Amino acid sequence: MQVNKGKISYFDGGLLQFIGWTILGAIVTVFTLGICYPWSITMIYGWKINHTVIEGRRMQFNGSAVGLFGNWIKWWLLTIITLGIYGFWLFIKLEDWKARNTTFVN
Numbered sequence: 001m002q003v004n005k006g007k008i009s010y011f012d013g014g015l016l017q018f019i020g021w022t023i024l025g026a027i028v029t030v031f032t033l034g035i036c037y038p039w040s041i042t043m044i045y046g047w048k049i050n051h052t053v054i055e056g057r058r059m060q061f062n063g064s065a066v067g068l069f070g071n072w073i074k075w076w077l078l079t080i081i082t083l084g085i086y087g088f089w090l091f092i093k094l095e096d097w098k099a100r101n102t103t104f105v106n
Helices: 015-031 037-050 065-081 087-100
Strands: 052-054 057-061 102-104
Touching (some): 015 037, 037 052, 037 057, 065 087, 087 102
Antiparallel strands (some): 057 102
């Protein structure tokens, strides 16, 4: 087992920020009839990651709504074509996309 050598992990985001980003994301999603949902996902997830420090190293989210939008359309088309079966993998694909666009700042 590895011992933590004084490096701490923490989250420094605030509740009001989270509420604000979540409300903004919901408003944008509703008013665009779901078309801008990828923007909402990247905005909220980016806020969470950008306020996270793991073992003294701050994380950074590099994904963009435009980058997610192309994948989002592809994933939903595959879900429709496979009569919903691909939908079981949609969550996994989204988590993989998030991980691929998350790095450490330092």
